[in-house]
Amino acid sequence: MMKHRSSLADSPLLKVSRPVSACSRCRSAKVKCDNKLPACTACERAGREKECTAANDQFARGKERSYVAALELRIEKMERRLAYARSTKDAIALHGPDEPTSTNTGRKDSLAFIRAAIHRKAARTQENADINTLVSDFGYLAVNTTTRDFEPSESNMTFARLVLAASTNEPVPEPRTTNLPAEATARALVQVYETIVLSLYPAFPGATLHALVSDIYQEHPRHIRSSEYWMFWMVLAIGSAAQSRSRLDEHYANAVEFVGCALPHADRALKPGYVTQVQSLLLLSQYSMLDPAHFNSWHPIGFTCRAVVDQGLHQDPPQVQQIDQDALETRRRTFYCVYALDRAISMVQARAFSFYDDAVSVALPAPVQPGASALSSGSQNAKPSPDSxxxxxxxxxxxxxxxxxxxxxxxxxxxxxxxxxxxxxxxxxxxxxxxxxxxxxxxxxxxxxxxxxxxxxxxxxxxxxxxxxxxxxxxxxxxxxxxxxxxxxxxxxxxxxxxxxxxxxxxxxxxxxxxxxxxxxxxxxxxxxxxxxxxxxxxxxxxxxxxxxxxxxxxxxxxxxxxxxxxxxxxxxxxxxxxxxxxxxxxxxxxxxxxxxxxxxxxxxxxxxxxxxxxxxxxxxxx
CATH class of the missing domain: 1.25.40 (Serine Threonine Protein Phosphatase 5, Tetratricopeptide repeat)
Known part of the structure; x- marks a missing residue:
């Protein structure tokens, strides 16, 4: 029996950090705005006091619109449409969906079914429009992507479902099987990812990826977290899609299968407030560049940048804060991977960047040292390649x-x-x-x-x-x-x-x-x-x-x-x-x-x- 999929508009539970009152420049740059009048601190530091619209734009003080109020209005509208659809259902159809079809189906009955089908299609179209509007409102709402106190369920709107609703062009088909591929196949795809992608975007160490593959294929594997399964399947998908030469070849078909295996882990992999969220969003952005039929890369990278800013990765920690050097370098590499992809995707689509350079204060990371795994180097005597x-x-x-x-x-x-x-x-x-x-x-x-x-x-x-x-x-x-x-x-x-x-x-x-x-x-x-x-x-x-x-x-x-x-x-x-x-x-x-x-x-x-x-x-x- 097919599992019923709840509408994405049912009972959204995302939380907000504050009312929406950022000036237009801070909203465009996706940085925090302190709403100071006559110009906020960010605009003052950038020397653009005159451009600050905190005092007169649609989200100025006195005109705040909370996230809860926006959702309540959306729910109210959808409930009115649902009530209208129910009230007209009896007038349209000559028999209900659970009643046996009349054996004497004439012209009148056929026309009734046609009208019912038209109304059902219109209802689906309206629901999709409502969801798209809700998603578009996300850009104007101060949703705090660092919130950690919600759990996914069948009926609520999680951050991951919002990301996927905004990013999906065509739904990814259900995978034919969720079984693991042969270990040799997985390791070969990981090697492709490490050589082609990880060398340019080292958001996580290659050794971590190889260790994860070893853990998954153990006879008695340890408990594997959803974020790790997401990483595993998405890396396989990117490695396979990167080898594709045609949308009809086996590489592309396998890539779509692997993404289908990753999606059930999205809710927890994209759970806000953790570095794994940024890494998971980054993998989705990378795959979207290889599969525009199913995903639009503009939206995943936008959500990734929002998560980076909300977690403060666009600023180096203050010197008084003690932080391990390895952790600091990982933090910097993660940020610049997101930064590099945001600039590339925005330029090629002729769009604005997700944040301005003057909002960034992160030193470039130290060069990545090549891994010692056999897969990372052709042989033990191979000369390591410089950090690309x-x-x-x-x-x-x-x-x-x-x-x-x-x-x-x-x-x-x-x-x-x-x-x-x-x-x-x-x-x-x-x-x-x-x-x-x-x-x-x-x-x-x-x-x-x-x-x-x-x-x-x-x-x-x-x-x-x-x-x-x-x-x-x-x-x-x-x-x-x-x-x-x-x-x-x-x-x-x-x-x-x-x-x-x-x-x-x-x-x-x-x-x-x-x-x-x-x-x-x-x-x-x-x-x-x-x-x-x-x-x-x-x-x-x-x-x-x-x-x-x-x-x-x-x-x-x-x-x-x-x-x-x-x-x-x-x-x-x-x-x-x-x-x-x-x-x-x-x-x-x-x-x-x-x-x-x-x-x-x-x-x-x-x-x-x-x-x-x-x-x-x-x-x-x-x-």
Whole structure:
């Protein structure tokens, strides 16, 4: 018999830490607001007293809306709809659901059933809308994610159920079996996770993961907590999904099965107030990037950031507080893993960060020492790889700096000397790339190089507060996009995934292709002519533009041929990613539409060039 699943809107029991009265800036940054008038302390420290809206926005003092009041209003509305549905049920159906169906079913009876079905569908749609509204209200309510005094039940709304309701695109099907996979299979997937994901996001030690696998597969295992089962199944899911090349292959099917096995442990794994909650949410965010069909990565990372802020992980403990150095380093690594993912997901979706950099006061962690397990190193004599997470964290800090200024600042206030600002950030990222360890794994280094070129283009591209892109800036975008697309196209065609490439890489390909289309549309004649574009003269005291990057593509032809090849590879790469993520096919169709005119112009220009070359060519005498 199927187990009845209670509605997510039944008897929610989340608690609140205080009435909602944060100013709009603190709500956006997801930091605590002391509501001091005329400007809160956070806005005063940031020098944005005039932007503080605590005195006049919809949640100002005197207009507080408590969480309980909001839920009571929601329940009242749903009860009225339920009463209305019950009152109209007898008028719609000619017989009840428990009564035998009439043998004389005529046109009138059929129409009644159709009307009943329509009303049932409308009721389900309304219930889903109510839940979505409740979830959206979560962003405006001061729900305390550190509360520990509630227990999950069949009817209450737990934090985990709220997270899953907000994050789920399509429900994960029930697993066909909850039996453990073969131990060799589990260890192989753990090794994939450790190599591809944990090396960049070391939110927990690899040794802890290997010890957990050993404990689970013991003949008489110790008591395994729900948070540990969640970690085990989600790591297997991420490791399997990271190897997938198609949404129809076995790797993806297994990943969905493993997630289905993890979900029954969600209530306790995501229980607020513990570091395991942050780690569990981080695993959900990582998996969401690999499976956009079932989860939207924007919501899990938002909840993760909220948990980080509520637990105070965005601030180092005061010096007077005695804390073990290993615990401090683990705390810092956990924070920067969340920080790095939040910046990456927000940028690729063109959204605001979950919190501002000025709310963060956490030193970078010490380099992670490689584990001593056999799975962590190929052999006992293998040279340990350098820590790859620190370079990633530093790059995210650089990206966060210019992204907040160019894309999250007030668009009505143009940035003073935006050109010098952009070139300085370009140099900062170039200097970061020059300091990368020479013995870094090749696959990680290649992924970071792609991230660097994506960042160059993103920083130079037109923004609300940036300067108008110059012809020289367009030439830089032109070269960086071609190098990026050539390499990501080759990676997409490889038989294996050498590093952590997710659906977000399809979004990056679309973004880079769109920027390429834009520069060809705005300065196509100049770029296609092949004539060198002189570097703009810089006034004394200003930052000069960077030099042109070295051309890396070795394909034949001039800039016209390179441009056509780049546009074609954008579509081919999105088509390949479409085999893995269906949404990438929509990106491909969208890019095909916006670039159609430029593509036609370029192909016509090439035809005219080839025709002119054939007309001027004369055969040698006697040939």
């Amino acid at each position: 997470s620190l370079p990633l964290f530093k790059l995210r800090q650089l990206q966060s700096d210019w992204y907040q200024t160019l894309y999250q600042g007030n668009p009505t206030e143009p940035l003073a000397d935006a050109t010098s600002f952009i070139w300085q950030k370009y140099y900062d990222m170039w200097d970061w790339s020059e300091r990368l360890p020479t013995d870094m794994p090749a696959a990680i280094r290649e992924m970071l190089d792609l991230e660097l070129r994506y960042s160059y283009v993103y920083c130079i591209a037109s923004s609300a507060r940036g300067a108008q892109v110059s012809a020289y800036g367009r030439s830089l975008i032109f070269e960086h996009v071609i190098s990026y697309i050539d390499r990501i196209h080759d990676i997409a065609n490889q038989g294996t995934n050498p590093a952590l490439y997710t659906y977000h890489d399809a979004l990056r390909v679309f973004f880079m292709g769109s920027q390429f289309f834009s520069v060809l549309r705005d300065a196509g004649d100049l770029l296609l002519s092949g004539s060198p574009i002189p570097m703009p003269q810089t006034a004394p005291g200003k930052v000069s533009p960077p030099p042109q990057p070295v051309r890396l593509d070795r394909g034949p032809g001039d800039n016209l041929d390179r441009s056509l090849r780049c546009l074609e590879r954008v579509k081919l790469t999105l088509r390949l990613y479409g085999e893995r993520w269906e949404d990438a096919l929509s990106l491909m169709k969208g890019f095909d539409q916006i670039s159609a005119e430029v593509w036609t112009n370029l192909t016509n220009r090439r035809a005219m060039r080839n025709a002119a070359a054939a007309h001027h060519w004369q055969p040698a005498p006697g040939a």
